[in-house]
Amino acid sequence: MLKKLLLLLCFVYSSSAQDSLRYSIDLNRLQQDRLTVEVQLPAGAKEYCFPKIVPGTYAIYDFGRYVSNLQAFDATGKSVKVKQKDINSFHIDGASRLSYEVDDTWDSPEIDGKYIFEPAGTNFQEDTLFALNTHALVGYVKGREKMPVSLQLKVPVGMLASSSIESVKGFYVADSYQSLTDAPILVAHPDTAMLKVGDADILISVFSPNQVIRAAQIAEKILPLLKSQQAYLGGTFPVKNYAFLVVMSTHLKTGSYGALEHSKSSFYYLPEYNISTMGSTIRDVSAHEFFHIQTPLNFHSEEIGNFDFQKPKMSRHLWLYEGLTEYAAHHTQLQGGLTTIEQFMESMTEKANRANDDYIPSLAFTKLSLGALDKYKDEYGNVYQKGALIGFCLDLLLRKETNGAYGTQQMMRDLAAQYGPTKSFQDEELFELIERTTKVLAVREFFDRFVSKGNKLPLEELVSTIGMDFGPLLPDRMNFSYGYRKKIEFREKENPSPSQLKMRQAWLHF
Incomplete structure (x- = not known):
């Protein structure tokens, strides 16, 4: 040293x-x-x-x-x-x-x-x-x-x-x-905690004006998450150090709290409540931001690798950078036993309803991405809704075509191994690159129909492979949940087949 x-x-x-x-x-x-x-x-x-x-x-x-x-x-x-x-x-x-x-x-x-x-x-x-x-x-x-x-x-x-x-x-x-x-x-005045997860040193630094929440409490809350993410990424992190920088506040100006990702850190602006109230929120937000160590740190296009701070050229792949990252943030918690399949499906149900109600369902995601700064800036929030559902569908499609042996978490490891922090891919070649890497020919048609074009995602067909149904709300089901109007939902099949249950087990485990 x-x-x-x-x-x-x-x-x-x-x-x-x-x-x-x-x-x-x-x-x-x-x-x-x-x-x-x-x-x-x-x-x-x-x-x-x-x-x-x-x-x-x-x-x-x-x-x-x-x-x-x-x-x-x-x-x-x-x-x-x-x-x-x-x-x-x-x-x-x-x-x-x-x-x-x-x-x-x-x-x-x-x-x-x-x-x-x-x-x-x-x-x-x-x-x-x-x-x-x-x-x-x-x-x-x-x-x-x-x-x-x-x-x-x-x-x-x-x-x-x-x-x-x-x-x-x-x-x-x-x-x-x-x-x-x-x-x-x-x-700030020191309130920090350190975690060692695998070979990575993880710093948590917190500013809580009324000392309502402490760095040690956040560290305890996210340690199981980090261990789950370590397993999700194949046992090692692509970084040797990482910093969670957290500001808790009682003063909201913009209408929303949130976080911003960086290659080896993330910065949080969150409401100042105690760990009992904020624990699950911190875990969910941290899961998403931390996974950006994979994309875009270890897998990104030229638009990000050589970012132009004055005249940015937008990538067409927000479905990858934000959508797939959001899906992985939920999937890793499910695989790690931090959430149940019912909780996971409730999250996906919310995303499906918000994608349909709050945004243009037929807008192609490549168009949304390219126009995120101007023409389609009001549609940007859909990257966390339909974008995550695109990731969900792609994962299930890959598993369907490989008998459960290969999914998006393995795909991202393979892509990151080919590129890493200093090598960028060509934006227009991503779909071909994924097809070549996964050796699953069906992904090309998937991207053509559901990412390059705005066709309705094949959610019903793909979740059926893991013994789930997707469709209109049943008459006896609640119409409101977590502040949104529920019209469609994911739910357990009444009699899933042995092959569907086998596929579900493959999807549920690292």
Whole structure:
């Protein structure tokens, strides 16, 4: 470990303005709810940009809105003229250093524009909490997105910074802007817990303003989940460390709480209730976010692997990134004995009803994905409803065609083994790639009919293979459940056949 620390320190201190981008933020200098950011630029920098959008959000946020008083200086300290090109971009030709102020996104109602979902934003509370999604604080030099970066963060005495990136004497070092901003930082008075699951070190860091919920309680709640996910992924995690960064709050602004995934961490903004009330919610949300270590970390298209923070090109495969991830989050809990088959089917029933009632049932998912930022932005929520049902159907189809021997969890392991974190697939070739990997010819027709086109999913046919029925609500069944109107449902067959029960056992076990 000492050798590793020395190497990192050597990198930090030997990185010159010629070959790296260096940021410095002193949390002790909070003034008028703003932080000051100092930037050492590489030689030849001409344009400094803030993100228009960031991975995982599927919304235009324009983080440059929160920046003010940006000043540039040359190597002698002389002021350099700055020209703002647009809301997110500044022309800084001749500058070697920048200084600017940033407002936090959680508490700046005076700034016009779309309110930023809390897990993607920032909050500055002196001596209490600093929620730092660094994409909302630091920018990048246009054309140098892949250059090494470092962030020096000065933390107030008595507070602790938690992140998936290890800091060395207050320095966070990353191989690129995207890598740095993929690792949010939570600064608060210490309430952390550590878990060891397989070879992975898992950090849970919690801010609960009234200390209603503790990191140790969350750790106890999610440990069985993590062990289940470990088995679901074949016995090992594709990461050696991971951070759950959790902010509990009594103040809801946007109309919803939630979380945002990152490659080796996830950031949560949740209501401050005790563990008895919040335990199952934390487990469900954590299950989904944690599974993003598989997609997109270890399996992603060029659109994500080379993400464009200014002019993003959307992937057509939200059914994979969000839908299949949501299905796996429920399936792993079922396989691990954390939920019952009745609870699983109730969750799928809710998704089927919401998909039909709240969204356009006939909209092809590839079209939804490509238009998620604009034309179909109001349909985005269906990735967690119909998207999960697509994953459910694909899993059952694969098992049907392989006599139960192969499903989506094995498929994702095989795909991740072919690609991994640094290799991207071509977006338009995914369906062919899955067919080639699974050796199940029927998947191509499935994708053509139910993902590339908006045909009704074959749920009734496929759940029948595991001894379940799917159809209109029976007359004696409840019409309302968990706040939604139930019209269709999954339910147990009266007399499932031995072959159906055998297939169910294969689906229920790792």
